Each structure stands twice: as structure tokens, then as C-alpha cells.
Ligand SMILES: NC(=O)N[C@@H](CC(=O)O)C(=O)O
Ligand SMILES: [Zn+2]
């Protein structure tokens with residue numbers, strides 16, 4: 548299979564790209580159109596290496612009404628992603644070798660992009676004891692996480708770090724002290740008080756992170772902070788990096804662009820875990836991303852059915868979708884606004900995720916690399932509309948927002964997996 552993409556922008560230059568047998572064969576300026584199986588008019592769209600998201604929830608098996616591997620991966624492709632890591636909090640949880648092997652096969656069969664599988668740290672995410680980490684790593688676990696629940700037991704966290712370090716994998720930590728959360732539905736503070744909603748103390752994140760980092764000093768386990776949300780957590784990661792600890796962090800777009808002051812009424816679209824924090828927290832996250840304390844952006848794509856995101860924040864589900872809004876939001880707010888260049892955004896959304904999680908993705912558009920890429924019209928402005936979502940989840944607080952950067956086509960191994 549030989550494909551020619553004409554007139555695309557790569558690194559700021561207009562070019563043609565030849566793809567053969569799933570790989571980038573050459574960049575040419577004047578190519579003859581003979582001998583191709585497919586010719587695509589790139590219309591001067593910008594070609595970027597496929598985006599990578601190390602934190603998504605595809606709900607399959609068990610909650611297919613919220614999302615499936617197929618719909619979730621189609622949403623990812625529509626968002627410009629060619630590679631994601633799926634969390635283990637499906638029903639049942641991916642916590643043993645048999646389930647992991649079957650899930651890896653299902654991800655491959657049903658996913659239109661590359662879907663790596665994260666395995667659970669503990670059986671059923673209870674945190675009581677550490678699961679068979681070595682066997683799961685040998686069976687192909689992309690990383691380990693207890694996402695959905697914090698590990699309340701220090702002993703479980705300590706033993707998990709030792710086992711994950713021995714297996715040479717990354718521990719992606721959902722940090723949450725249940726006692727301090729105490730049934731809250733949004734960040735504790737003035738806003739929660741005003742709305743009369745139960746608050747979650749932000750120390751529920753940072754205090755558990757401090758505990759975990761004390762352990763990393765000893766275990767040297769590669770420890771990745773999932774969905775970091777507080778200023779204190781950013782300070783702790785910054786300090787840990789200064790010390791040379793193997794610590795990394797991801798932030799989700801919603802924690803960069805929204806804070807508790809955006810919650811003007813009891814609205815389920817603003818309920819997620821961790822919650823939107825204070826403005827000060829949000830600005831610390833932006834600063835942490837800009838200074839390299841936070842390594843990457845991850846969506847924490849958490850689809851739910853419409854009826855699960857209705858009524859009061861007290862009764863509804865935690866989580867929002869993010870795969871189809873992440874790139875345009877990040878591009879609009881960080882690149883189009885002039886804060887950073889496109890290369891920096893690609894560091895956050897491609898290069899660092901690949902490097903930290905040791906993924907096999909090329910992450911670049913170079914001759915010889917696999918043709919995992921996305922073609923984007925960076926100049927097209929559009930309104931985020933749930934009707935356009937491929938995800939079954941329409942639960943986004945960004946609906947109605949005007950953004951730049953429309954994904955036009957996404958290719959995995961040279962095959963088109965999304966076309967607008
Ligand atoms: N982020 C959320 O609010 N929800 C996630 C779980 C999680 O990421 O902790 C989910 O699975 O729905
Ligand atoms: Zn989580």
C-alpha cells in the first residue's frame with residue numbers, strides 16, 4: 548500500500564509525504580502521481596505526529612452504555628490521538644493475567660488506534676493487597692494504576708512501589724485520601740459553602756502524595772502523578788525532581804482551564820475527581836506545566852451516560868470526557884495565544900508521554916517512522932458541539948466554547964482511522 552499526501556505543512560514547511568507499508572517513506576516537493584494506491588489532498592493542513600494520552604477510561608467490558616473500546620478509540624482518533632493507555636477500572640477490573648491478556652486482544656481487535664492497557668495495582672482496586680505485578684508486566688501491562696481509588700494503605704503503596712520498580716514499569720498514582728475527601732463533591736472552600744455542597748479537602752491529594760514521595764526516595768520506583776490538581780502537589784513534584792527522584796506528573800486540560808470559581812451553580816458537568824480547585828491551584832498548575840514540573844497533558848477521558856450527569860452534583864457521577872476537546876483547547880489557550888510554540892505542546896501531548904511510559908510510538912514525523920499522524924487545520928475556528936462527538940459520553944463543560952485547531956484526518960500505520 549502506497550499513499551501520497553499532497554500539500555501538507557510539516558515543521559512549518561509545505562511538502563508532500565509518501566507513505567509505504569505503514570511507514571513514512573519520503574518527503575518530496577514535486578512528486579509524480581504515478582504508482583500510488585491512494586492520493587490525499589492535504590489542503591495545506593498541518594501534519595503532526597499522532598497525539599498520545601496516557602489516561603483514558605473506555606468502560607469496556609461492563610459499562611458499554613457509557614463507552615466501548617470502539618467508540619472511545621474513534622473519539623481518540625477524532626481528537627488527533629493515535630495512541631492511548633486505558634485505565635483498569637472496567638467491570639470487571641483488569642487485575643489478573645487472564646483478564647489482561649483478553650483485554651489486550653480486545654483492545655487490538657476493537658480499537659481503531661493503538662490502545663495500551665494499564666493493569667490494576669490491587670484486586671478489584673480495593674487497595675487491600677498488591678496484585679501479581681510481575682506476571683502482569685510479563686503479560687504486557689503498559690503501566691500500573693489504582694485509578695478510580697487512592698491506595699489508603701501505606702503498606703500497599705509501599706509494596707506496590709517495590710514490585711513495580713522490580714518489574715521496570717511506571718506506577719500511575721490516583722492520589723486520594725478517602726477520609727479527607729469525606730464524601731465531598733467539589734473542592735472545599737468558599738464556593739462549595741456558597742453552593743451548599745459538601746467539599747473535598749485538597750490536602751486529600753497532597754498529603755498522600757507526600758507520603759508516597761517519602762517512599763519513592765527509598766524504592767526509586769518510577770512514580771507518575773495522575774491528574775495533578777493542587778498547588779501543594781506541584782510544589783512537592785518540583786522538589787522531588789530537584790532531588791532527582793524518578794517522579795513525573797500529568798495534568799488534565801480541565802484543571803488548567805477551569806477552577807471552582809467557574810462553578811456558578813450545582814451543575815454535574817463540573818463534577819470530576821479530582822475536583823476543580825481554587826484559582827491559585829489552577830495558576831500553579833499552569834506555571835508547573837510551563838516550567839517542566841508537570842511533564843504532560845492527559846485527558847482522564849471519563850464518559851458517562853446523560854442520566855448519570857443530571858440533577859445535583861451530590862448524586863451524579865464523577866468525570867468528564869476529554870479526548871475530542873483536548874487538542875483544540877490546548878492549542879487555542881497555549882499556542883494560538885502565544886504562550887508557547889507548537890513544539891512545546893507536542894512535548895506535552897506526544898514526546899513526554901512516550902518517553903515516560905516507554906511506549907514504542909515514534910512520536911515524530913521522520914522518514915522510516917510509522918505513519919501515525921494527524922492532519923489539523925490550525926486556522927479553523929469552531930464551536931465545541933456534543934453532536935460532533937464520536938464518544939458516547941457528551942459530558943463536557945467545554946460545550947459551546949470557541950476553539951481553533953480542527954482535526955481533519957488521523958492515520959495509524961498509514962491507514963485513515965478518522966476523517967472529518
Ligand atoms: N476522573 C473521574 O472523575 N472519574 C474517573 C476515575 C478517575 O480518574 O479517578 C472515572 O473512571 O470515571
Ligand atoms: Zn483518578
Ligand SMILES: [Zn+2]
Nearest residue numbers: 634694695847
Ligand atoms: Zn482516570
